[in-house]
Amino acid sequence: MSSLTDRYVHAVTSQLPERQRSDIAEELRGTIEDTVAASPEGTDPAEAERAALRELGHPTTLADNYRGEVRAVIGPRLYPAWLRTLKALLLWVPAMVGVIMLVLGVIDQDRPLDVLGSIVSGVLYAALMVAFWVTVGFAIAERTGAESETLEILGTNEDWDPADLPEPQRRQVSWGDGILSVVLNAFVLTILLLPGRLGGDLDGFAWGQIFTDTAYSLRWLLAAGMVASLLASVFVLARGRWTWPTAVANLVGTILFVGPLVWLAARDDLYAWDTLPAAWLADGGTLRVNEEQTLIVTVIVLVVIAVWDTFDSFRKAAREH
């Protein structure tokens, strides 16, 4: 077994950046030996070693002092906003997903217990997605926001102009708009990643599939785009305004999401016309879908939303400078 000193030194340095480890370890070891050597004559060496280590304090405290910074995923500045966002999203996104599962279950005429099961799993899945992505978004805002925010608003610390101080509470994006945008992004992402139902192959149903297999196989790309947009919207919510990096991240997300959909629509490989569940839409009768017009409308809607979203975010980012 290693000596107590070795175990202590390892416990401290394993929490420090690699390049500092060996140097700090060697210094610590020397310090502990010095402390032990300086203990009154006749002291049991093992007891002196224990005393020296106890005096140095808990390894994590010492490591924190060496690092000189507090470790926190989300610090006190953004914590209230994170909590508020999470509460709002945990209320809305799982509820929306739950309603969708309910509607789908009723349409499919599943047994009540199966419907209940899919609602519960959908709600849990949505809650998990929301909690994870909101936390990731705020963690990014925490790591990139704190210093640059002060600098952006006030210039350098030396010659800041009091006239540059921002209006109190003036958010470029209101809480309501910010939350709505995050809710929509999180909702679409959850639906995209929700195992199976929308656009996937359906065992036992010849008609349930809405989107083609190609579209289905591309959903990971769409989800990646939605993650970028979601993180951008969380960031905007946390900071209250658009910045260039956020607008660019949002644009990348929009391209990844809208690009494949438009491409699929242009090749008429988006909707699975043959298995479209048009039967229940038309209440058992025959509903004719105008394929060309549906595709055109889809493309126009997607492109208009994408262009407006991008224009709006870049305009707001520009206004801040």
Place this chain on the structure above:
Amino acid sequence: MNIEETLAAHSQEIRRGTVVLAALASLGEPRYGYALLEHLSDAGIEVEGNTLYPLLRRLEKQGLLVSEWNTDESRPRKFYSLTADGRAIRTALTQEWGALNTALQTLTSRGNS
């Protein structure tokens, strides 16, 4: 929080700010961590090792101290000493301390009368 704990918290707060000056004042000649701790303790400045050793690293990073490993003795020791910047900071902080001391003496003697 009772009165003893409150006092302990406040006096720790006062002492915390003085450790940097105490360390800079003692490093005109090179010293290693444990010797510096002893030196400060002998002078009446009680500071915990887990505060002092990381502090020395920070001061070195700020360019106020320079360190050198000495392997001549039985165990290798890292000796810290002042740089030119460190000397300048030490002088400035000493003046600051003097001014504070005078001001506080004036204030506290008035408060006691």
